[in-house]
Amino acid sequence: MGLLKRAWLWFDDRSGVSKAIGPVATHAVPRGSAWSWALGSATLFAFLVQVVTGIGLATAYVTSTADAYQSLQFISHEATFGHLIRGMHYWGASAMVLFIGLHMAQVFLIAAYKFPRELNWLSGVALLGVTLAMGFTGQLLRWDQTAVWSVIVAAAQAGRAPVVGQALVHFILAGDTVGGATLTRFFAYHVFFVPALIFGLVGLHLFLVLHHGVSEPPKAGRPVDPKTYRRWYHDYLKTEGVPFWPDSAWRDVVVGVGMLVVLVGLAAVVGAPELGKPPDPTLLDAYPRPDWYLLWYFAVLALLPTNLEDYLILLLPAIAGALLVALPFISNRGERSALRRPWAMGIVLIVIVMISTLWIKGDQAPWSPAFTAQALPPAVIQNQASALASEVVVTGAGLFHSKGCENCHMVAGYGGQRGPNLTAVGQRLSQAQMTTRILNGGNNMPAYGGSLTPDQLNALVAFLSSRRPPAVTQPGVASGGSQ
Amino acid sequence: MATNTEVTSQVPAQEDTATLSRRQFLTRLSVGLGGLGAAIVGLPVIGFLLGPLFRRSPQAWRGVGAVDKFQIGQTVEVTFLDPSPLPWAGVAAGTAAWLRRDGQDQFRAFAVNCTHLGCPVRWLPDASLFMCPCHGGVFYHDGKVAAGPPPRPLSEYEVRVNNGQVEILTSPTPIG
Numbered sequence: 115m116g117l118l119k120r121a122w123l124w125f126d127d128r129s130g131v132s133k134a135i136g137p138v139a140t141h142a143v144p145r146g147s148a149w150s151w152a153l154g155s156a157t158l159f160a161f162l163v164q165v166v167t168g169i170g171l172a173t174a175y176v177t178s179t180a181d182a183y184q185s186l187q188f189i190s191h192e193a194t195f196g197h198l199i200r201g202m203h204y205w206g207a208s209a210m211v212l213f214i215g216l217h218m219a220q221v222f223l224i225a226a227y228k229f230p231r232e233l234n235w236l237s238g239v240a241l242l243g244v245t246l247a248m249g250f251t252g253q254l255l256r257w258d259q260t261a262v263w264s265v266i267v268a269a270a271q272a273g274r275a276p277v278v279g280q281a282l283v284h285f286i287l288a289g290d291t292v293g294g295a296t297l298t299r300f301f302a303y304h305v306f307f308v309p310a311l312i313f314g315l316v317g318l319h320l321f322l323v324l325h326h327g328v329s330e331p332p333k334a335g336r337p338v339d340p341k342t343y344r345r346w347y348h349d350y351l352k353t354e355g356v357p358f359w360p361d362s363a364w365r366d367v368v369v370g371v372g373m374l375v376v377l378v379g380l381a382a383v384v385g386a387p388e389l390g391k392p393p394d395p396t397l398l399d400a401y402p403r404p405d406w407y408l409l410w411y412f413a414v415l416a417l418l419p420t421n422l423e424d425y426l427i428l429l430l431p432a433i434a435g436a437l438l439v440a441l442p443f444i445s446n447r448g449e450r451s452a453l454r455r456p457w458a459m460g461i462v463l464i465v466i467v468m469i470s471t472l473w474i475k476g477d478q479a480p481w482s483p484a485f486t487a488q489a490l491p492p493a494v495i496q497n498q499a500s501a502l503a504s505e506v507v508v509t510g511a512g513l514f515h516s517k518g519c520e521n522c523h524m525v526a527g528y529g530g531q532r533g534p535n536l537t538a539v540g541q542r543l544s545q546a547q548m549t550t551r552i553l554n555g556g557n558n559m560p561a562y563g564g565s566l567t568p569d570q571l572n573a574l575v576a577f578l579s580s581r582r583p584p585a586v587t588q589p590g591v592a593s594g595g596s597q
Numbered sequence: 598m599a600t601n602t603e604v605t606s607q608v609p610a611q612e613d614t615a616t617l618s619r620r621q622f623l624t625r626l627s628v629g630l631g632g633l634g635a636a637i638v639g640l641p642v643i644g645f646l647l648g649p650l651f652r653r654s655p656q657a658w659r660g661v662g663a664v665d666k667f668q669i670g671q672t673v674e675v676t677f678l679d680p681s682p683l684p685w686a687g688v689a690a691g692t693a694a695w696l697r698r699d700g701q702d703q704f705r706a707f708a709v710n711c712t713h714l715g716c717p718v719r720w721l722p723d724a725s726l727f728m729c730p731c732h733g734g735v736f737y738h739d740g741k742v743a744a745g746p747p748p749r750p751l752s753e754y755e756v757r758v759n760n761g762q763v764e765i766l767t768s769p770t771p772i773g
Contacts, residue, residue, distance in 0.1 A: 284650050394691060396674070558744045
C-alpha cells in the first residue's frame with residue numbers, strides 16, 4: 115500500500131469524511147434527468163465563482179469613498195490579472211442572475227415546487243431576492259459617477275414607502291446625503307451580510323434537496339397526491355434511482371465547467387464595464403442606469419402611469435414577491451407535467467416576452483432626452499428638394515436644437531424619441547396648431563410661451579412647417595442621422 | 598465504556614420527575630444564556646446599523662460665491678460641502694445645487710435631484726428648462742413640473758445673502 119493511500123486511509127478514518135460525504139454523494143436520484151436539471155448547480159457554480167473572484171478583488175479594493183475609484187482603476191488596468199478577475203466577477207454576476215432565472219422557470223414548468231418541496235421553492239425565491247441584491251450592491255461598489263447616482267435612485271425609490279420612507283432613505287445612504295459612510299455600508303452588505311444569507315439559504319436549499327430528493331421528471335397523468343407521494347417516491351427510487359455521483363453529477367460538472375470557460379472568455383475578450391467619471395455628486399452630467407439584469411425594471415419605472423406611480427413603485431415588487439411565495443400554497447398537488455398545465459407555459463412565455471420587451475425598451479430608453487443630439491446639418495434643413503431653405507427656416511432649425519426641442523423630437527434621424535417624430539410635421543399640423551402647441555405645451559410637452567420671443571416662435575414654426583416628406587428621396591438625408 | 602448511543606438509550610429508563618425537571622432547567626438555562634449572548638453581541642451591532650435612522654447631521658450655511666458673481670435671470674450650478682463630512686469622504690463630501698438669481702438680493706437654490714427618482718437634472722439655459730436624463734422629467738426655470746413623471750416641483754434649499762456672499766443652508770438629500 116502506497117504512502118499516499120495509507121495517509122488517506124488514516125485521514126479518512128480519523129475525520130470520517132467518507133462516512134459523511136459518501137451517502138450524500140451517492141444518494142439516489144431519479145434516472146433520466148435532463149440537462150435542464152443542471153441549472154440549479156450552474157447557479158451554485160456561478161456563486162462560487164463570485165466568491166473566489168470577489169475575495170481576489172477584495173484584496174485590492176479600498177473601501178473608502180475617497181479612494182475606491184482609484185483602487186478599481188488600479189485593479190482594472192494595472193494589477194496582474196485584475197482586468198480578468200474583475201471581468202469574471204461581472205460576468206459571473208450576470209451568469210448567476212441568468213441561471214437562477216432559468217432554474218426558477220424550469221422548476222415552475224415541471225411544478226417541482228409542489229408537495230413536499232414547497233420549502234425548496236421558498237428558499238429559492240429568497241435566493242432570487244438576495245441574488246438581485248448582490249447584483250445591485252455590486253454595481254454600487256464600482257463607485258463611479260453612475261454608482262453614486264444609482265444609490266440615490268435606490269434611496270429615492272425606497273423613500274416612496276409610506277411612513278418609513280424617509281427612515282429608509284437615511285438607512286440606505288447611511289446618513290443625510292451620499293458621503294463617507296455610504297460606500298462602507300454597501301461594501302459590508304455586498305461582501306459580508308448578503309453572502310452570509312446566500313450561504314445559509316444555499317445550505318438550506320441543498321439540505322431540502324437531499325431531504326425530499328431530487329424531483330422526478332414529470333409525466334402527464336401522474337399527479338402529486340400528498341397522501342401517497344412520499345411512499346411512491348421512495349418506491350420509485352428503488353427502481354428508477356441512480357447514484358447522484360457520478361450518474362447525474364457529470365452533467366452538473368459539464369455545465370459548470372462549460373460556464374467557467376465562457377465566463378473566462380467573456381472576461382478576457384469583453385471584460386467588465388469601464389468605470390465612468392469619478393464619484394463626485396457635483397458632476398451632474400450623469401445618466402445612471404442599472405446593469406442589464408435590472409434594465410427591465412428601469413423601464414418599468416419610466417412607463418408606470420404617473421398618477422399610480424406612488425403606489426405601484428412599491429406594490430409591484432411586493433405583489434411579484436407575494437405571488438412567488440404564495441405559489442406552492444396555491445397549487446401544491448395534482449399534475450406536474452407542463453403538457454397538462456398549459457397556463458404554466460403561458461405564464462412563463464408572458465413573463466419572458468414582458469421582460470424582454472421591457473429590457474429592449476430600457477436599453478433604448480426612448481423617454482430619455484437626447485442631450486447629445488447634434489444640430490441638424492444643412493442637408494436635413496433643406497428638406498425640400500426644389501429650393502434652398504430660407505433664412506428664417508435655418509434660424510428655426512437652430513432654435514429647434516438650442517431650445518431643446520431636438521432633445522425629445524426626431525427629425526430625419528436626428529434627435530430624441532420622447533416626443534413625436536417631426537420629420538414630416540408640416541404635412542399634418544397647420545402653423546396655428548404648431549403655435550398653440552409650442553406656446554401652451556401639453557401632452558407631456560413643456561410650454562415654451564415664456565421662453566420664446568415672437569421672432570423665435572415664427573422661425574421655429576417656419577422650420578417645422580417646412581418639414582414635409584421629400585418628393586424624391588435624397589441619398590444621405592433620411593438615413594444619415596445619429597443621436 | 599458505554600458509547601453515546603448506549604447512554605442515550607438508557608436514559609429514559611432511569612428518568613424520574615427530578616431528572617426531567619433538572620433537564621428542563623438545564624435546557625431553559627442553555628437556551629436563555631444563548632439568547633442573552635446573542636443579544637449582548639447583536640444589539641449593539643443592530644444599533645450601530647440603525648444609527649443613521651436616528652442621527653441627523655447639523656445644518657450649516659455654506660457660502661457659494663459673492664453676490665456679484667451671479668447675473669440676474671441666470672441659473673448656474675453651485676457646489677458646497679456637506680455640513681459635517683467624514684474625513685475619508687473625498688469628493689463624495691460635495692453637493693451641488695442650481696442657483697437662480699431672480700433680483701438684486703433674490704436667489705433661489707434648487708436641488709439637483711429630480712423629484713421622480715432623484716437623478717441629477719441638467720439646466721438647459723437656452724430652453725430655460727431643467728431636464729432629467731433618467732426618465733425624461735422636465736421642470737421650468739422656477740422648478741415647477743413641465744413634463745414627465747416627476748410628482749412635484751424641484752426641492753429648494755434656503756438661501757440668504759450674508760456680507761455680500763450667497764449662502765445656502767445644507768439639508769438632507771431631498772428624495773423620497
